[in-house]
Amino acid sequence: MIETFATPFRSLGRIASDLLFPPICTGCGVGVSQPGGLCPSCWTELRFIERPFCDVLCTPFSFDPGDGTVSADAIADPPPFERLRAVVLYDDRARRLVSALKYSDRLDLVPLMAAWMARAGRDLLDEADVIVPVPLHRMRLWRRQFNQAAELGRRIAAARGLPFAASALVRVKATRSQVGLRRSQRQSNVRGAFRLSPAGGAAIAGRRVLLVDDVFTTGATASSATKALKRAGAASVDVLTFARVAAFEG
Known part of the structure; x- marks a missing residue:
């Protein structure tokens, strides 16, 4: 029961955090949709070794x-x-x-x-x-x-x-x-x-x-x-x- 009540509050906390500190590209600082990600520009500039x-x-x-x-x-x-x-x-x-x-x-x-x-x-x-x-x-x-x-x-x-x-x-x-x-x-x-x-x-x-x-x-x-x-x-x-x-x- 505690978990049931806690989960919505954690979700609200994440929403509030994203509003106050919106996720930014780890490479250049522009806004992105998910924390810890790269924007399309930075992603395409990296030369991945395959x-x-x-x-x-x-x-x-x-x-x-x-x-x-x-x-x-x-x-x-x-x-x-x-x-x-x-x-x-x-x-x-x-x-x-x-x-x-x-x-x-x-x-x-x-x-x-x-x-x-x-x-x-x-x-x-x-x-x-x-x-x-x-x-x-x-x-x-x-x-x-x-x-x-x-x-x-x-x-x-x-x-x-x-x-x-x-x-x-x-x-x-x-x-x-x-x-x-x-x-x-x-x-x-x-x-x-x-x-x-x-x-x-x-x-x-x-x-x-x-x-x-x-x-x-x-x-x-x-x-x-x-x-x-x-x-x-x-x-x-x-x-x-x-x-x-x-x-x-x-």
Whole structure:
């Protein structure tokens, strides 16, 4: 009986909230019909990654070479992780979404981005034993107050009922921002940047780990974190990100 009376009041509360704070597009701020959605303009500007793509690096193919095909880049320079999946290509609209989350405290973007990531990485999630976020250095975390990779990973883990090892991996090197660095500089910047926390080994050893981050560019960060996880005994490491660059030069 309590539920019967409470439900109409909750509905009225939602209506009042929508009148006072109408839902807006998470990408540009224009009015939309549902909270946490995108307007048609922002939706069409995002370049979603759909098959066919490289089964290892998630690089889109211009034609369908068949399931399980690996790109020339993945063959010539195999990454230490097994597979990468990403939702969109990292263009201007995707960059604005990521920047809003990271630098403008737009935590309202997390449910939408995490849901898309869970869909894009469903084959990885089906095999994962534990989800681990790429960590921030403690000084950067203190300045930003939250780790966007951890927020995304926590949401995905909860939705799929998977263990979430938020602090298993630690960033021990205060690396400079990767923005603007050449490939070799990015690799040097994050070399030796990660290690397992004292309690992290128990969560990682023998497990199939899904490493979560917001953006994949050259793969330097994901590779460095993967090597730390494998040194700690991870059985395998896959990587799931919101966006990945189409190609990286330099």
